[in-house]
Amino acid sequence: MDIRDVPEAHVDRAMELVYLVFHDNPDEEKRKHHRELVLACERVGAYDGDTLVGFVAAHRFTLSVPGGDLPCPGLTFVSVAPTHRRRGVLSAMIAELFRRGARQGRPLAALWASEDAIYGRFGFSPAMYGLSVEIDSRRPLGLRIAPDERPLRLIDPADAPAVAGPYLDATRAARAGRIARDAERWTGEWLTEEAEEDDELSPPRIVALGAEGDPLAGYAVYRTKAGNDDTGTPGVVRVDELEADDAAAAAALWRYVTSIDLTGTVRAWGRPLDDPLLLFAADRDQVRVTGVHPGLWVRLVDVRAALTGRTWAAPVDLVLDVHDAHLPANTGRFRLTAGPDSRTYEPTGDAPDLTLDVRELAACYLGGTEVRHLVRAGLVREHTEGAAARLDAALRTDLLPNTGDEF
Numbered sequence: 489m490d491i492r493d494v495p496e497a498h499v500d501r502a503m504e505l506v507y508l509v510f511h512d513n514p515d516e517e518k519r520k521h522h523r524e525l526v527l528a529c530e531r532v533g534a535y536d537g538d539t540l541v542g543f544v545a546a547h548r549f550t551l552s553v554p555g556g557d558l559p560c561p562g563l564t565f566v567s568v569a570p571t572h573r574r575r576g577v578l579s580a581m582i583a584e585l586f587r588r589g590a591r592q593g594r595p596l597a598a599l600w601a602s603e604d605a606i607y608g609r610f611g612f613s614p615a616m617y618g619l620s621v622e623i624d625s626r627r628p629l630g631l632r633i634a635p636d637e638r639p640l641r642l643i644d645p646a647d648a649p650a651v652a653g654p655y656l657d658a659t660r661a662a663r664a665g666r667i668a669r670d671a672e673r674w675t676g677e678w679l680t681e682e683a684e685e686d687d688e689l690s691p692p693r694i695v696a697l698g699a700e701g702d703p704l705a706g707y708a709v710y711r712t713k714a715g716n717d718d719t720g721t722p723g724v725v726r727v728d729e730l731e732a733d734d735a736a737a738a739a740a741l742w743r744y745v746t747s748i749d750l751t752g753t754v755r756a757w758g759r760p761l762d763d764p765l766l767l768f769a770a771d772r773d774q775v776r777v778t779g780v781h782p783g784l785w786v787r788l789v790d791v792r793a794a795l796t797g798r799t800w801a802a803p804v805d806l807v808l809d810v811h812d813a814h815l816p817a818n819t820g821r822f823r824l825t826a827g828p829d830s831r832t833y834e835p836t837g838d839a840p841d842l843t844l845d846v847r848e849l850a851a852c853y854l855g856g857t858e859v860r861h862l863v864r865a866g867l868v869r870e871h872t873e874g875a876a877a878r879l880d881a882a883l884r885t886d887l888l889p890n891t892g893d894e895f
């Protein structure tokens with residue numbers, strides 16, 4: 489098997505492989521869109537002779553980490569021909585992407601997993617969890633706080649990247665795990681006329697809080713679906729994104745989406761575990777969490793660059809004994825020292841305070857999982873009492889990591 493770049497001339501073949509393995513047969517417009525997306529990606533293929541039997545595309549993403557941003561390829565369209573499964577094709581393609589990432593200064597990699605069982609073995613872990621929320625909006629939303637009363641205005645989707653884009657950049661900096669979104673990603677992924685998974689949904693609507701000319705206090709992107717009088721099914725509002733300065737601004741936006749005429753259910757997916765809505769809702773029978781799911785999976789491809797590329801909430805000085813089955817440079821004992829202004833991660837011969845796999849480090853990296861919980865689960869070994877708690881204190885972030893940006 490030959491693992492190499494997939495040239496532009498082979499992109500149609502690559503997409504046929506993708507549609508084959510995902511049981512998909514998209515219309516011409518979607519094919520065109522996928523082609524454009526993939527052309528902008530890094531592309532690795534597995535060739536058996538001249539036949540393309542494996543394919544991975546990697547978006548050239550930037551991910552917010554505590555205190556900054558790091559380059560983070562976003563793996564997608566991962567496909568291996570049914571004739572070539574379980575022969576190590578995916579493993580070989582991932583190994584190639586890791587080698588390139590480490591060489592080219594991209595310390596992270598990320599993906600959304602189609603199946604939980606696939607990616608842990610490659611050192612990926614869910615770095616965050618998301619909530620599905622459903623609100624019964626046949627009655628006014630009960631709130632324990634007063635909503636922000638500034639005016640709400642609808643924004644033309646064509647203006648959203650310019651109006652909401654800078655706002656999103658600011659919220660990205662405040663919450664780790666979020667992908668930078670350029671105008672192409674806004675229009676090509678978030679604001680497509682038709683929702684990919686449900687063609688009954690309306691085009692996207694964008695509502696902003698704050699008078700024209702004033703800075704935004706928040707915005708929501710949502711789509712609606714008409715109800716059915718015959719079956720008594722209420723109309724639905726699907727909230728794709730809702731960002732707000734503070735709880736009062738969030739309350740104003742949730743009140744808006746729950747008061748749209750001819751709808752009776754509001755659904756939101758990928759909400760953060762610490763969503764203030766769940767606390768300021770007056771009636772949790774009205775605002776229900778209907779699911780908790782793993783969010784973005786992250787891999788520390790270059791552990792040193794990843795750990796020194798984020799800021800730390802508390803001083804820490806610990807020896808980590810890290811195991812990485814795929815990237816030997818990450819394996820070994822390293823002393824992590826970090827404080828508000830400095831961070832180092834250097835090889836050491838000192839006795840370890842914690843022993844862990846690179847996969848566990850990925851789970852904790854953005855503050856989405858506590859090291860102590862992994863110690864209790866038998867996945868991290870604590871040699872020095874209190875070491876896990878000290879690492880947790882340093883990893884802690886004000887807001888839990890979250891993104892609903894699925895790719």
Ligand SMILES: CC(=O)SCCNC(=O)CCNC(=O)[C@H](O)C(C)(C)COP(=O)(O)OP(=O)(O)OC[C@H]1O[C@@H](n2cnc3c(N)ncnc32)[C@H](O)[C@@H]1OP(=O)(O)O
Binds near residue numbers: 600601
């Ligand atoms: C980010 C994304 O795009 S997610 C989408 C992933 N793609 C799909 O689900 C499409 C359909 N599936 C496929 O194309 C393929 O089955 C893939 C890509 C999931 C796996 O490709 P393969 O080449 O078969 O994987 P490979 O042979 O390298 O497997 C490596 C190991 O993972 C295991 N593995 C691979 N796929 C799975 C799976 N779906 N469930 C459980 N284990 C799996 C293999 O058994 C093997 O284990 P081993 O090392 O103990 O022997």
